[in-house]
Amino acid sequence: MIRRALAGLAFVLAGAAAPMPEARLLSFDDLSGWAEDDHAAALDVFLSTCGDMRGRDWATLCAFARTGPEPRAFFERFFLPVEWQGEALFTGYYEPELRGDRWPSDYYHVPLYAPPPELPTSGPWLTRRQIEETGVMEDRGLALAWVADPVDAVFLQIQGSGRIRLPGGEMMRLGYAAANRREYSSLGEMLIERGIFEPHEVSAERIRAWVRANPEEGAELIRRNDSYVFFRRVDDVPADQGPLGAMNRSVTPMRSLAVDPAYVPLGAPVWMEKAGAEPMARLMVAQDTGSAIKGPQRADIFFGTGREAGRAAGTIRDGGRLVMLLPIQLAHAVAADPGTEIR
Template identity: 60%
Template sequence: MIRRAAALALALGLPLAATASPKLLGFEQLRGWAEDDHAAALETFLETCRDLRDRDWKALCALARETDDARGFFELFFLPVLFEDGRDALFTGYYEPELRGSEVPDGRYVAPVYRVPDDLPAEGPWLTRQEIDEGGALSGRGLEIAYVDPVELFFLQIQGSGRVRLPGGKVIRLGYGAANRQPYSSIGQELVARGVYEPHQVSARVIRSWVRRNPDDGRKLLWTNRSYVFFREVNEVPPERGPLGAMNRSITPLRTVAIDPAYVPLGAPVWIETEGEDGFRRLMVAQDTGSAIKGAQRADIFFGTGRMAGKRAGRTRDTGRLVMLLPIQRAWDMLPQTLADPA
């Protein structure tokens, strides 16, 4: 079975880690497919398809630039493929926060936003969050881009991009630079494990409030997530455009999704169905990744920039399913293996 899964991963152009079970679907099996705005999805696909190097993807990108029938394009040249790896589906949201800050430590703005250190090793875990924060391992090295509220810095690192508004109106736009490769852990789950909250009570707003009410314990709580993100300035991106994703292109609100690239190729269209209150049904594009996004049915929906986008992203925690749209020949390549093992 493992050998067969590896063969499928190679056929799809995915890493060998992608050992999920594939299933071909029809477009009529995608709930809400006919009602979606396929032209908006096609525009998002065009944002990054030019960077795809495989021959079949390049050919499809050229065709996408010339089509005037977005829905027909996807239905003619792609097949829906459902990958499941035995783990429960989970769909969350993320956004681009806008923070207040300063170019020097000032009042509540005392936490430095660090750029990537030049001695960050290429492999293996590096300094922990506590060593950087409490130990000051990076202070005095000129790596500071700006200073922000310590709690907001933590959530900025979870989102992976953001904007810092300085006194006088100047805005610094931040993009993901690198990480310390320490394991990511959820401080919300840690609060649940400690008995502070029930799972349904935990949200970004609740966590912020608890940390601020309990500054000493709150600081130590943040340290339980050893992962730490470094940033880079991306002020060349126009304000009206989305932040840069994993493909180094601007991402699109409600059309970009972050996925696990061990299962879903970056740049691929993906159909998202969630079972939450809003009943999300939409064709999106896999243009981003995240340290907490692991698994065939794990995805993070990009909701946009600012406070309202943050509210919507913060309350998104839904079940559902993610269905990849793969070039038709890639999808058919897996069919003999699927038929050979109907289970």
Template identity: 60%
Template sequence: MTAGRAGATGAPALSPMAASAGRRVTGLEFSNLRGWAEDDHASALSVFCESCGDMRGDDWARVCAKARGVRPTEAKAFFEATFRPVLIEDDVPSLFTGYYEPELHGALVRSDRFHVPLYGLPPELPKSEPWLTRGQIEDGALVGQGLEIAWLDDPVEAFFLQVQGSGRIRLPDGRIIRLGYAGSNRHPYSSIGRALIERGAVRPEEASADVVKAWLADHPAEAGQVLRTNASFVFFREISEVPADQGPLGTMNRPVTPLRSVAVDPAAVPLGGPVWIEVQGPEPFCRLMVAQDTGSAITGAQRADIFFGTGPDAGLKAGRVRAGGRIVVLLPAQHAELPRAKAEGPS
């Protein structure tokens, strides 16, 4: 589970070469990447081309222009000739999680059934410092300001919609509206799964989204208090102009793609750039992704959140992911003056 996506437009291509204190940067070879030869590089190239034009810097502009002229059959050779794999590490443990776009029932008008509001961005929201807490907002601090975009029937689903940062709302007449991240109250995200672990309510190895939701449903008297341990609160905007067959908008204001888009910490990974991920755990996999999203819970060079798609099936798959592994950033070859890894082969 992660916090809502950050929805700023523009995509600074921060160079990890300007490594901060304590960040370790090591150059690798493509032969060090487990499963590299077997991936669908053409699929990753298509996703990269969708957003690379928004990246900053002459190096990225040249790479993007070159990428848009590459034929699908040449995608693997393009990545190998144009990029250098780079392992960036810090003191934050490696962790992969998953996120998705929920589809929920709701309404545009409050009723006895649909009584939980989803709010648009308040005009008085400060630009930097923390504002009202989740508890204050849920107690009615924004009532009467006309900020409600839609109404849901379940406060727990509203909470998890904020965690995902986007979603589709199916209205009573069958129409669907899409909501995307607009901003937050700027309080730090705090995991309610961790809160339940600390209470002894669930075991660490069981703290998936489904287990947390089930516990909240079984303990309605305590659910509200648990939700409020996360003071962070997310505001939405309508993005129904995004075609139904595309994913929600990520931080780069471009639709994200199932199992090709990943949320990263932009302080360590260039937003818009390609990254190779190697996920461990019960269902390990390796894949070339594109860093097109962020989230307030995604901090650290080896922290990533994988987009799984839309709807309940995607939610089940996303909720099962909580594993270690590694993220390898692909940087333009111009950045290649780096310490080399030992030639021990794929990790």
């Protein structure tokens, strides 16, 4: 994802791969709310990445999509809905926007680093605690920017990308570059385990406030999360566009999803029916990934940039269902044999 989120933390497990779940072929009449959606908005997002997809079917459909077909008819004529069996879980993610500076000061004292040259390309590196306590990153010209709040820095690492608003209003955009490949531990879950918050009380704002009120305990809490993410400058993405997803294209608020590419091909249209306090039914596009996004019915909704988007994304943990739209022949092949190559 973007990232995004905890990218680089997945570990390869030995042994035989798990069998693919059953894939069920549906009709568009089975998709609740299909007729009411803005198919033109979804087609625009599909066009932003379909040219990067593999396979003759995808290339043909992408070329035709560029001719300006009627959007709903395009999807209904050339695709079929396919649903992997399993329990759905939707969460949300966003692009943080923080105030910071290129240089450290008493106020901006938390660094955001580029990866060091000795970072291995595989296997784990130093833990967060070791990185911070040994000073291995200091005074090497690796700090890209400095921010004020250590919790904001951790949240930026979790999301995997973000914007830094510099003094004078200039914007610096950072993207995921690498990670230390250590296990991620949630600050919220650790606070729940310690009895400081109940599960329904946890939010980014509450975590931030607790760490500020308890700076020594807060610093120790943060260091218990072994994961550490490094960044790179992303200067070629305009400020009015979303951050880069896994397809190296900007993602779109409320139309881009992070998925597990083992089950959903990146670039594919995906129909989402999210339950919860604020149900949502709309056509999305699978344009991002994340190491926490694993499984046939797992997806992360991109909510946009800034604190309001972060608040909205942080409230999402809902069920529902995820239905991918595949080219007709491919859809039939997957329904007959779930092990069919879908990319």
